[in-house]
Amino acid sequence: MSQDRPIGVFDSGVGGLTVLQALRDRLPDEDFLYLGDTARLPYGTKTAATVRRYALNAANHLSAGNIKLLVVACNTATSYALDALAEASPMPVVGVVLPGVRAALATGATRIGVIGTEGTIRSDAYQQALSTLDPSIEVAATPCPLFVPLAEEGWGDHPVTDQIARHYLKDLLDWGAETIILGCTHYPMLTASLQRVVGPKVRLVDSARAVADAVIVEHADLVDVAAGGRGSVHIQLTDASDRFLRIATSILGVEPEHLTVVDIDGVA
Amino acid sequence: MSQDRPIGVFDSGVGGLTVLQALRDRLPDEDFLYLGDTARLPYGTKTAATVRRYALNAANHLSAGNIKLLVVACNTATSYALDALAEASPMPVVGVVLPGVRAALATGATRIGVIGTEGTIRSDAYQQALSTLDPSIEVAATPCPLFVPLAEEGWGDHPVTDQIARHYLKDLLDWGAETIILGCTHYPMLTASLQRVVGPKVRLVDSARAVADAVIVEHADLVDVAAGGRGSVHIQLTDASDRFLRIATSILGVEPEHLTVVDIDGVA
Numbered sequence: 001m002s003q004d005r006p007i008g009v010f011d012s013g014v015g016g017l018t019v020l021q022a023l024r025d026r027l028p029d030e031d032f033l034y035l036g037d038t039a040r041l042p043y044g045t046k047t048a049a050t051v052r053r054y055a056l057n058a059a060n061h062l063s064a065g066n067i068k069l070l071v072v073a074c075n076t077a078t079s080y081a082l083d084a085l086a087e088a089s090p091m092p093v094v095g096v097v098l099p100g101v102r103a104a105l106a107t108g109a110t111r112i113g114v115i116g117t118e119g120t121i122r123s124d125a126y127q128q129a130l131s132t133l134d135p136s137i138e139v140a141a142t143p144c145p146l147f148v149p150l151a152e153e154g155w156g157d158h159p160v161t162d163q164i165a166r167h168y169l170k171d172l173l174d175w176g177a178e179t180i181i182l183g184c185t186h187y188p189m190l191t192a193s194l195q196r197v198v199g200p201k202v203r204l205v206d207s208a209r210a211v212a213d214a215v216i217v218e219h220a221d222l223v224d225v226a227a228g229g230r231g232s233v234h235i236q237l238t239d240a241s242d243r244f245l246r247i248a249t250s251i252l253g254v255e256p257e258h259l260t261v262v263d264i265d266g267v268a
Numbered sequence: 269m270s271q272d273r274p275i276g277v278f279d280s281g282v283g284g285l286t287v288l289q290a291l292r293d294r295l296p297d298e299d300f301l302y303l304g305d306t307a308r309l310p311y312g313t314k315t316a317a318t319v320r321r322y323a324l325n326a327a328n329h330l331s332a333g334n335i336k337l338l339v340v341a342c343n344t345a346t347s348y349a350l351d352a353l354a355e356a357s358p359m360p361v362v363g364v365v366l367p368g369v370r371a372a373l374a375t376g377a378t379r380i381g382v383i384g385t386e387g388t389i390r391s392d393a394y395q396q397a398l399s400t401l402d403p404s405i406e407v408a409a410t411p412c413p414l415f416v417p418l419a420e421e422g423w424g425d426h427p428v429t430d431q432i433a434r435h436y437l438k439d440l441l442d443w444g445a446e447t448i449i450l451g452c453t454h455y456p457m458l459t460a461s462l463q464r465v466v467g468p469k470v471r472l473v474d475s476a477r478a479v480a481d482a483v484i485v486e487h488a489d490l491v492d493v494a495a496g497g498r499g500s501v502h503i504q505l506t507d508a509s510d511r512f513l514r515i516a517t518s519i520l521g522v523e524p525e526h527l528t529v530v531d532i533d534g535v536a
Contacts, residue, residue, distance in 0.1 A: 040308050041319050045420075050307050050507045118511060149417040152313075158433070163428055239318045243386060265533045 006031040008067030010058045012043040015185035016073030022208035027069045039238035043076040044117025052205040055081035061264045074224040079125035100207030100255040101215040102128040109179035113172040114141040116183030144168045148186045157192035179203040234258040276335030278326045280311040281455035284341030285519040290476035296497040307506035310459040311344040312385020329532045339347035343451045347393035368475030368483040369397040375471045377447035379438040382409040384451030412436045416454045425460035433465040447471040502526040
């Protein structure tokens with residue numbers, strides 16, 4: 001098994017580029033192959049069976065790209081399909097839930113809130129992982145369906161987003177959440193609004209950096225932490241509308257190079 | 269060709285049920301087969317090529333259900349794919365754009381605004397149809413990407429929706445739009461907010477009723493306008509999450525009977 005093969009990163013769309021950025025910061029010599037299933041997003045409103053089918057299509061497609069490690073940079077796919085992906089994939093699979101949970105526990109909070117898509121919250125993946133790792137922790141979770149469209153609209157620092165966030169987060173704040181896990185890779189784009197609404201004392205945990213740490217710690221044999229910065233990034237999308245390219249550019253800070261459109265419907 | 273076959277109605281999701289309801293009101297004896305591509309929605313943010321591929325999958329699937337007429341109850345699919353569907357389909361195809369345009373012209377307005385998804389507005393379908401049917405009309409169009417998620421969240425009569433609508437519609441109102449076409453089958457769910465924002469003098473045109481009129485006038489040989497009310501409705505969705513079932517129930521006023529989940533990926 002050669003270490004020279006790329007690391008695969010998969011998301012329903014372009015929100016997972018926040019995770020790719022964190023991985024590149026820590027592993028600048030690695031090559032990355034990113035797949036965003038933009039033709040079928042969002043995953044967060046769809047059923048477990050559909051999300052699992054899509055995630056397996058994506059993993060099979062990336063597997064054919066000879067990746068050495070698969071990072072599932074989508075909370076809904078991790079929540080519904082991590083077990084199925086780990087079972088079906090020849091390479092190790094890292095999800096976003098456990099790293100985010102560990103980062104939240106590291107804040108020392110005893111009341112932890114989780115926000116995410118309807119699918120992620122309904123799956124109970126975060127709630128179960130928190131309770132398993134530390135049964136003394138109190139957990140409350142709430143879905144925030146409008147946050148992904150607001151992030152995609154570029155309204156991460158907008159009065160309307162503040163107002164919607166106050167609506168969604170009211171119960172978590174009244175309950176006394178000390179730390180809130182951003183359980184969706186789009187949500188870091190809303191940090192300005194969210195931090196304003198929760199106030200300076202509540203910690204917002206973004207799992208992107210925690211995922212990069214997990215990859216380095218758990219797969220030290222597979223990754224090269226040298227800092228040469230010679231790594232490449234190839235981005236594949238299942239649909240490349242101007243909208244997604246605009247969001248991708250905003251997350252990456254530059255227009256994506258090496259971008260191709262691929263069809264993964266039914267890839268087995 | 270038997271008149272007894274069902275009328276097919278297709279939408280990216282459940283917004284097209286507003287059109288199905290209008291059709292049932294006018295044609296209570298007809299049988300309907302509705303297909304919502306909820307596994308791959310929304311279409312409004314995706315490219316023309318992807319929307320065309322999905323629409324052809326859907327039409328092929330419905331065609332196998334032996335429909336006598338296909339109503340494309342999705343503005344994005346109509347805007348990007350009506351020609352391709354008409355060419356590929358053995359049955360007549362009716363879209364939502366032309367009926368909506370005729371209804372808007374019938375208001376007597378000289379300045380007509382169009383709102384819709386990014387895809388619908390970018391396709392220029394409404395703007396071209398208005399200018400072709402009446403070159404003296406002035407037209408302005410604006411995409412409203414957050415309206416579909418707001419409708420799906422059930423916030424059709426919510427202060428946040430008013431605020432977002434004021435933001436999106438400001439230029440159209442400053443310009444002096446007298447009539448505004450709701451160029452998305454989800455938007456009738458926002459009528460309370462939208463009418464408040466545009467004021468009582470601006471007419472909002474919802475194409476659902478106009479589509480039913482077009483079917484009756486243009487395909488009188490195919491449809492039965494008797495009022496027996498013995499028609500059936502079968503609903504097929506490509507993904508049946510609680511979320512979509514909740515919205516469907518809210519539009520239909522009752523829980524959908526005869527609901528099945530189908531896979532149309534790549535149906536040729």
